[in-house]
Amino acid sequence: MGVTRRTLLAATALGAGSAGLAKPSLARRGSGEVVVCATGGLMERSLQEHFYRRFEQEQGIRVRSIPIELPDQWARARAGQRSGNIPFDVVTATPPDLIQHADILAPVDCTTPAMTQHALPGGCFPTGIIRTAGGMAITWSKKAFPNGGPASWAEFFDVAKFPGPRSLPDTGDREWWLPLAALMADGVPRDKLFPMDLDRAYRKLDTIKPHVAAWWKSGDNSMQILRGGDAVMSVLYSSRAVPLAKSGEFDFTWNGAIRDVGNWAVLKGGPNTANAMRFLKFFVQNPKEHLPFSEKVSFDSNNRETAALVPEAERRYRASWPENWDRLVIADYEWIAANRNAMRERWVNWLTR
Template sequence: MNLTRRALLAAASTLALTALPAAAQEPPKPRQIVINASGGAQAASLRASYWADFEKETGIKVVDTSPVDFGKLRAMVDSGNIAWNISEIGGQDGFRVTQMGLAEPIDAKIVDRSTFVPAAKEMTHVFSPSSYSTVIAYRTDAFPKGGPKNWADFWDVKKFPGPRSLRNHPVDNLEAALMADGVAKDKLYPLDVDRAFKKLDEIHRHISVWWTTGQQPAQMLIDKEVVLATGWNGRFYGLILEKAPLAIEWEGGVLKQSSWVVPKGAKDQYWSMKLLAMMTDPKRQAENAMKLGYSGTNTLSEQYVTADKKPHLPLEPGNLAKQIWLDQEWWTKNGQAMAERWNKWMLSKQ
């Protein structure tokens, strides 16, 4: 009888433990989670849309640092001295960080990406809650009959005269050059590099400024330093909503995902995954999208975006149909060689 009673008590104890709420079975909470991010307006929006609620719900402080630094991330992982729990990386670096073993796999049991766009749920070690695009932007008062409609128009300095700006980087520019030369969007990859640089030769002397920081294109357009520029769509978003004389063209836009990783060997990985899980929420993604102009990658988020904001977001169906996704795998394999060739090309033009 006593043995039976003890067995029953043991069974009851086991059932009680399995019935405990998830929080009771979670690992100890750290005092803080450190996130390395881009800073500025993006960090402010991320805090308002996600991080502040995470702090309230968990009691864990979210500390953000900047700027994003791939080299520093690699050095941390290599040394085992990892100061970040989560780090943002460049949109083209997803395959590279995975191949180099610098990131932990995203825990699918915690982070549900089942309703994300395909490009954002295929990466095993990279979390992508939003998407942005490199687009053509222009001053509407410089082109009262209508601005450029594609990359061929951007290259057409007679039809669309005036000072222009391109990024001082091969990413996006090689794709743009090939589209300007008539390559169909679905035939871009693998990139015909020789053809791209030949097309870039045509426009080099017409580029007034080769920009290096994200805020430059919009500022140059506002200051009338240039009338045409490429840039990340979110940099023009707020200005266009405020009725500045700017417009963007989505045709041939080069889409990328914002990319976040949990560094390999980082502490408190469970809580990092919980924070990423909060960033899957469609309503929160919509809130962030309406602040920054970068679409949420959860397909359910679009329904929460107000009608006046939808036309300005890259993953709005009409805009999405005009664009391409950057081939991260191609750039992972060829990025270093392209950077070296780009630098030599720029030097040859001096």
């Protein structure tokens, strides 16, 4: 069964089920290791604290963590497929990745008790499971804009109304995040965004490019740029926008934020495939770990019992809280996957010219 847009839309719906299911007894301890890829910085530190170490202690399997950005991860995974030397077991995948790289991903059994009892409804699909969900959110300095920052992409691009240097990503899925944002800034309604009019998108991006002071390469880097005053606004992973907002010096909006779902997937023929599948089942359990993990990374994570534990004061910061979730923009992942290589080439040519 292939991954379709319908499957992925259901997987990102993040229903807030909270049945109080008893934790199943742990299977017998394993051995060896599992090689897990995720972006570095806060995400890797939080995964270490709440999942990797506990997996090692309870399952007897060492986690070898590889901090890596997505373009490099997939380049190495593809090179490993060609050479027959697969470098990783568990990889991070965006929804378009699950379509574009389906031929090198191992099937995931969504009928196991761990997935049916503990994963979010729709949180498991044929080639992966949801890891985290949030949004790519407009974020600004309250010092620069004490009366409120840009509330839409149109205002983000409006350098007369909101003057000052911007920062934008040059990592992850920037080749479709930013053209999508540009189309919204240019007045394209949400239901008309796909198929994407890339010529129109890049004409709009041309208007903002002279005002981009820094292109960030990682989540940590995106925060450093704003904190250092090199830019007065940016588009950030919500995992970085939320802690900045909580500091009191910055704010952000969910309005028009692009849904940003990170998935776990397992490479076919990896060095420790059985351990990788064991890790996925382990990951979706224990809401008492998911709650602090989600608070730290400011993403929701894949456990259905956690929603009932979220304090009211935290709901403004949760992407999946209904009034926030409805304001997010979801992409047509099949269209993106079919056009991704051309979009990436166009992005690189535009950025470097």
